[in-house]
Amino acid sequence: MLFKRGNMRKKIIAANWKMNKDINETSDFISAFNTEMKDIDCPIEVVVCPPFTALYVAAKNLQESQVRLGAQNLHFEDDGAFTGEVSARMLQSLGVAYVIVGHSERRQYFGETDEVVAKKVKKALSSNLKVILCAGETLSERDGGVTEKVLERQVKAALGGLTAQDMANLVIAYEPIWAIGTGRNATPQQAEEAHAFIRSVVAEMFDRDVAAALTIQYGGSVKPDNAAQLLSQPDVDGALVGGASLKADSFAKIVKSCPFGKTA
Ligand code: PGA
Numbered sequence: 001m002l003f004k005r006g007n008m009r010k011k012i013i014a015a016n017w018k019m020n021k022d023i024n025e026t027s028d029f030i031s032a033f034n035t036e037m038k039d040i041d042c043p044i045e046v047v048v049c050p051p052f053t054a055l056y057v058a059a060k061n062l063q064e065s066q067v068r069l070g071a072q073n074l075h076f077e078d079d080g081a082f083t084g085e086v087s088a089r090m091l092q093s094l095g096v097a098y099v100i101v102g103h104s105e106r107r108q109y110f111g112e113t114d115e116v117v118a119k120k121v122k123k124a125l126s127s128n129l130k131v132i133l134c135a136g137e138t139l140s141e142r143d144g145g146v147t148e149k150v151l152e153r154q155v156k157a158a159l160g161g162l163t164a165q166d167m168a169n170l171v172i173a174y175e176p177i178w179a180i181g182t183g184r185n186a187t188p189q190q191a192e193e194a195h196a197f198i199r200s201v202v203a204e205m206f207d208r209d210v211a212a213a214l215t216i217q218y219g220g221s222v223k224p225d226n227a228a229q230l231l232s233q234p235d236v237d238g239a240l241v242g243g244a245s246l247k248a249d250s251f252a253k254i255v256k257s258c259p260f261g262k263t264a
Contacts, residue, residue, distance in 0.1 A: 179220025
């Protein structure tokens with residue numbers, strides 16, 4: 001299926017810090033990163049997703065910055081007896097713009113099902129938070145030749161019932177689980193194939209325009225030395241970066257390696 005080249009799509013590079021950094025480390029990172037970002041001349045949106053406990057300090061430190069704030073999770077209920085959980089409204093009140101939903105670590109370690117992921121996506125979007133929806137296959141699924149089946153199931157479950165308008169506030173991150181934190185990134189070709197496939201699923205669910213406008217990030221061992229190659233694939237519109245986003249200079253190198261050009 002042919003789509004218009006992705007030059008018009010929004011490019012997004014996001015840092016997923018996972019369970020790392022206290023408030024002091026967060027402030028230190030942001031002041032170093034703000035300095036690094038001063039000379040960046042690339043039309044990409046940069047998002048930093050600290051843990052919940054550091055969101056407030058991150059928001060304060062990012063006030064003068066173009067860098068957007070993201071959270072790593074949310075609950076799908078508005079409020080109530082859900083010990084340990086955080087609602088969309090709480091995130092909004094902190095100035096959070098994006099929220100990661102359905103990360104494989106949430107699915108794997110915290111039992112998040114496709115159904116829970118779908119509820120979180122809907123709650124985030126109806127609360128004016130932009131969603132970074134994660135999808136990806138395990139190594140045994142890839143080896144078993146069911147990568148596309150898994151991606152299709154995850155994407156269809158998470159996006160069912162959304163409108164084209166909702167889709168304008170949603171980004172998909174393709175994150176093959178075997179590449180996360182392993183140092184073994186997908187090849188640019190593997191990433192491109194998966195992204196093009198996800199785009200075709202979205203075209204089938206919505207239409208070609210929605211699919212063509214959808215930002216699809218790649219995540220899984222993105223590093224300063226492999227980012228440019230991955231990001232130069234036609235359907236790769238950004239990156240979701242874990243380990244290599246924990247140091248300001250390394251994350252800045254990834255942002256600076258963006259091949260998207262000044263008018264993308
Ligand atoms: P990684 O993590 O860059 O450390 O592989 C990516 C992610 O889990 O989002």
